[in-house]
Amino acid sequence: MSAHAEENKFHLFVQIAMVLAVITGLEIVTVYMPFVSWLLVTALVVMSAVKFLFVIFIFMHLKWDKKFCTVLFFIGLILGGGTMWGLLKIFSAAASFPLSSQ
Amino acid sequence: MSTHAHAAAIDPHDDPTTTTGIPNKKLIMWTFLASDCMFFGCLISTHLIYRLHPAPGALVAKNVFSIELTSFSTFILLMSSLMMALAVDAIQKGNLKSMRGALATTIFFGLIFLGCQVYEFSHFVSEKHMTITNSMLGTTFFTLTGTHGLHVLIGVIWLTSMLIYSYTGRLTEKNAIDVEMMGLYWHFVDIVWIVIFTAVYLLEYVS
Numbered sequence: 237m238s239a240h241a242e243e244n245k246f247h248l249f250v251q252i253a254m255v256l257a258v259i260t261g262l263e264i265v266t267v268y269m270p271f272v273s274w275l276l277v278t279a280l281v282v283m284s285a286v287k288f289l290f291v292i293f294i295f296m297h298l299k300w301d302k303k304f305c306t307v308l309f310f311i312g313l314i315l316g317g318g319t320m321w322g323l324l325k326i327f328s329a330a331a332s333f334p335l336s337s338q
Numbered sequence: 339m340s341t342h343a344h345a346a347a348i349d350p351h352d353d354p355t356t357t358t359g360i361p362n363k364k365l366i367m368w369t370f371l372a373s374d375c376m377f378f379g380c381l382i383s384t385h386l387i388y389r390l391h392p393a394p395g396a397l398v399a400k401n402v403f404s405i406e407l408t409s410f411s412t413f414i415l416l417m418s419s420l421m422m423a424l425a426v427d428a429i430q431k432g433n434l435k436s437m438r439g440a441l442a443t444t445i446f447f448g449l450i451f452l453g454c455q456v457y458e459f460s461h462f463v464s465e466k467h468m469t470i471t472n473s474m475l476g477t478t479f480f481t482l483t484g485t486h487g488l489h490v491l492i493g494v495i496w497l498t499s500m501l502i503y504s505y506t507g508r509l510t511e512k513n514a515i516d517v518e519m520m521g522l523y524w525h526f527v528d529i530v531w532i533v534i535f536t537a538v539y540l541l542e543y544v545s
């Protein structure tokens with residue numbers, strides 16, 4: 237990476253932080269919008285994912301690091317996310333509902 | 339040679355002494371963070387499962403949570419991430435003074451976040467009568483956010499230790515990797531909170 241690019245990191249970090257703050261503000265406004273639930277949930281998930289990706293690729297330097305770091309982290313992320321998805325699917329089945337909530 | 343010129347000779351993204359080209363400390367930290375993803379994935383899904391199937395008469399999370407306080411905490415943690423990134427950038431350029439300032443600010447923001455969490459927990463227990471044992475919401479909420487808070491506390495202790503160590507004169511741009519490892523951990527705490535803020539707090543307000 238060039239020295240010029242290193243110098244510009246300071247400005248990049250500040251700009252990213254401002255973007256993150258604005259997205260957080262938008263998230264809070266979104267929950268009070270009079271739209272259908274699925275649209276609001278999708279919007280929140282997308283905004284959360286954008287914030288997540290900005291932090292890992294810029295603040296955590298994945299953008300500049302060796303690709304193997306990204307692969308390593310995404311293995312954990314996919315396993316963790318897959319476990320979440322699997323558990324939520326299993327416990328969405330009617331037979332898994334707690335008796336007290338039926 | 340000036341410290342800036344010296345720093346330019348060290349590439350923080352390439353270590354020719356290892357077979358992967360990645361410093362071993364960085365590799366172990368990314369492996370740990372990947373495993374922590376699975377840990378928090380399980381805690382978050384446990385909370386969501388019980389929220390999807392609440393028992394009759396269960397506490398309504400929307401009536402318990404305070405979106406204003408949580409939004410403030412989220413903003414503070416995001417700004418602490420910025421300061422941490424600036425601290426790593428400063429030490430990589432050999433600017434110890436700037437790194438100390440950025441580290442101190444990160445610690446300050448981390449303490450504010452912890453203070454907000456302590457206030458939130460005590461408010462939930464004393465005013466909303468939600469404890470870790472009297473409701474499923476309380477059990478999953480306190481376990482999840484408490485575990486995250488513990489991570490923040492460990493981060494604050496690590497940051498403070500590094501700040502003190504920087505005054506011994508042994509912390510230079512040559513061991514910027516140590517500050518970078520700490521930064522990775524701190525940013526991870528931030529990304530976990532980004533997910534918790536949406537999954538645990540904001541989704542409760544979507545009717």
